[in-house]
Amino acid sequence: MLRIASVNVNGVRAAFRKGMGPWLDAAGVDVLALQEVRAEREDLLALLGDEWVVANDTATAKGRAGVAIATRVSHQAVRTTLGPESIDTAGRWVEVDITTASGTPLTIVSAYVHSGEVGTPKQDAKYEFLDLMDKRMKEFGKSGGKAVVVGDLNVGHRSLDIRNWKGNLKNSGFLPEEREYFDRWMGSEGDDSYNSGTDGRFVDIGRAFSGEVEGPYSWWSWRGQAFDNDTGWRIDYHLATKPLADSLANYRIDRAPSYDTRWSDHAPVIADYDI
Numbered sequence: 001m002l003r004i005a006s007v008n009v010n011g012v013r014a015a016f017r018k019g020m021g022p023w024l025d026a027a028g029v030d031v032l033a034l035q036e037v038r039a040e041r042e043d044l045l046a047l048l049g050d051e052w053v054v055a056n057d058t059a060t061a062k063g064r065a066g067v068a069i070a071t072r073v074s075h076q077a078v079r080t081t082l083g084p085e086s087i088d089t090a091g092r093w094v095e096v097d098i099t100t101a102s103g104t105p106l107t108i109v110s111a112y113v114h115s116g117e118v119g120t121p122k123q124d125a126k127y128e129f130l131d132l133m134d135k136r137m138k139e140f141g142k143s144g145g146k147a148v149v150v151g152d153l154n155v156g157h158r159s160l161d162i163r164n165w166k167g168n169l170k171n172s173g174f175l176p177e178e179r180e181y182f183d184r185w186m187g188s189e190g191d192d193s194y195n196s197g198t199d200g201r202f203v204d205i206g207r208a209f210s211g212e213v214e215g216p217y218s219w220w221s222w223r224g225q226a227f228d229n230d231t232g233w234r235i236d237y238h239l240a241t242k243p244l245a246d247s248l249a250n251y252r253i254d255r256a257p258s259y260d261t262r263w264s265d266h267a268p269v270i271a272d273y274d275i
Contacts, residue, residue: 037066059091116172141200197242
């Protein structure tokens with residue numbers, strides 16, 4: 001069994017100060033994918049310890065973005081380039097190839113998509129990144145291998161993924177143009193083949209395991225009563241190729257028991273794969 005956890009830590013040093021360490025010690029994780037690390041490699045190594053093999057990519061702007069993957073086994077390959085050098089994707093994409101303890105080859109991606117802002121260059125950058133991501137996703141789908149793209153993708157695919165979806169139809173994170181990328185990867189709502197992983201598409205592990213229910217959400221604003229009222233967004237994903245998705249054994253969102261025990265505005269998204 002391989003347990004993969006993904007979480008936007010909202011700054012890994014702050015997350016450890018607030019209690020991420022005890023969570024990690026108890027979580028039984030084999031692969032840890034992080035987004036919005038906002039720290040240097042030396043910080044990650046010091047916080048995680050010698051038992052982890054770490055691959056990371058820092059953002060061009062210091063203290064911004066940053067992604068990482070930590071595993072219990074060595075990496076056969078690490079890639080951080082997504083598209084031409086003229087497009088800055090630093091700190092938003094890292095992928096590693098590993099061989100699991102059972103001898104299964106697996107590619108894991110930790111991705112952090114731009115949050116975006118309608119009518120600004122931030123939204124342009126988001127679409128630019130999603131275009132590059134779409135190309136790479138198609139390559140994974142065509143390969144026929146076991147791969148999973150995890151992370152904070154900053155888009156709610158369906159109305160089930162956002163509590164207040166009607167109020168966000170014109171906001172970044174739930175724009176039709178953004179959700180169209182997810183339609184390409186999993187199929188659109190109502191398609192006979194939606195979320196089946198056929199024809200080189202992916203399986204949204206959270207939706208496959210949870211079924212047609214609201215949420216379960218993975219992000220809540222720090223402001224107001226969003227967390228207590230469960231007014232959240234499901235924007236953190238495990239997107240798996242069908243050969244990997246077929247081995248899914250369990251899935252959960254590790255929501256903190258109370259507002260004051262949170263160490264990030266995102267909750268860890270955890271899946272167990274029988275490989």
